[in-house]
Amino acid sequence: MRIVVCLKEVIDLAQVRFKTDGRTPVLDGLPVRLGAFEKNALEEAIRIKERLTEVEVIALSAGSGRLKESIKEALAMGADRAVLVLDPLLEIADSAGVARTLAAALERIGSWDVCLLGEGSDDEYTGQTPSRVAALLGLPQITNVRELDIAGDGRVRGTRGLEAELEVVACDSPVVVSVTSELNTPRLPPLTAILKAGRKPVEVWTLADLGLGPGTVGPREAQVEVLSNLAPAGSRKNQILDGDLEAQIEELLRSLEREGVIS
């Protein structure tokens, strides 16, 4: 059995700073890492590999050159090999472009049984990629999966967390599955695994290798035009109370009363 896990490299969002207007984000030079829910997906694939025999886990990612470093974490966690699609166009591609790239890479990887993705990426959290990849490949999708069972014969069962109910969906492979963080707690790879990760195979493809280019992936194809992308205008008081605790609480209650938010 072959499981492909799609992982996205994201910037560390806790470190986003803003220009002096307080609203325009500055993203240059921020550290990158693999997305959170993608690690849940990878952890699950590795557990399946540990349970069943002859499972190959492939980490697939589309992005820019820095991925060669970031992907080592996935290999250290236990992916057998990685496939990277690297192209400057991918840095500015939209969901449709990324999905087209991943779908083409999945076709080139050839026979696989389950493709796992995160429910949403750390940064954009649109959840568009899993659905678009599934649609492009004409495969069923099971999204928002919090419990996953893959049998040796390739039968997949995913429990989806919906608003008011849990829904168990069964499907024969191949199938596209997106997962949430309830699934598991991703392992922290031991140092020895991190050292060995550098020796695992990493294949690098370009968009051209996949028959894709500026016409199909990239900004000129952008389907959605961004008019602005700013932090909401903040207007919090940011008042840290001082004095002894009793005094702080008295002052707090006076302020809350004045604002009419407690009765």
Next chain:
Amino acid sequence: MSGVLVYSDRDDLAHDLSAWAAAQREVLGEPTAAVLGARAAERAEACRAYGAVRIHVCDAPAVTDLLDDAVAGVLAELVTREQISVVLIGATRRGRSLAPRLAQMLEAGCVSEAVELGLEGRRIVTGRYSLGGNTISREWVRTPIQIIAVAPGTVERAVPGAVGGDLITFEGQVNASRAAVIERRDKPGLETNIADSERLVCVGRGLASEEDLPLVQDLAEALGGEVACTRPLSYEYGWLPEERMIGISGQKCSPKLLVSIGVSGQVQHTVGIQGAKTIVAINTEKGAPIFKQADYGIVGDMYEVVPLLTARLRGRRGGGAAMKASQPQE
């Protein structure tokens, strides 16, 4: 533009979106709706009071499970046949993954969770959280067909109007999914509606153990509010149900008062509290980002601050009880 198609697996959202579309009819063209799945005919009947001029009804067995690929197949056919240019979908869990599936089938651009929706000239402009919630991306879909999934609470609650709209039985091809729903389980009862609460006490990993929950429950009670939490307390630890979880992947709230306790203030969480009128933060770390999101901050241990705050609040309310609470008991 030649018309809007509205769909949601949650009927009230479909009604809201339908009424919104009907109000923009001059610009966006005729509003139509699709009602799919179990009891579709009956639910479509209820939909007639919300402004759609045609309501397509499909209860074919292939769509009763509401699986994304089957539903997208029906909607795609309606879009083509009715020359629809805008599809509005309720951004429930199902809606969020249905919208991009439909978009890909139609080679269309998609916004999968709009939290703002408005018309600027002849364009539909949406807002969605971006960069993990650090920013709001305002955008418009420029493909000939636009797919927009709209978060609950984004447009006004619809009030039923005159009953109109023709019911039309969907007669196109319905392709079943290769997947199948084999079981449904109710989640443990939904107890509360965080999105509409006026006062919230939101607790994070500063809470050391599940046994300590009464500490924050007491404060919530003293405030006349509800307990909410960050993602780890619900998803990772299971101490509180998911419906109390606030953030980009949980509830968005807009209470008058939110008291945030032992929460670091990561952006994926704070995006959900932006609508609060007043925010109080209690955290041991002076540098915790939550203080930048707060109106009032107390730097301190929640195990000391919260009981004191609760006692003072109870005291204020009960007049005489105030004395009691501030005096040593015994």
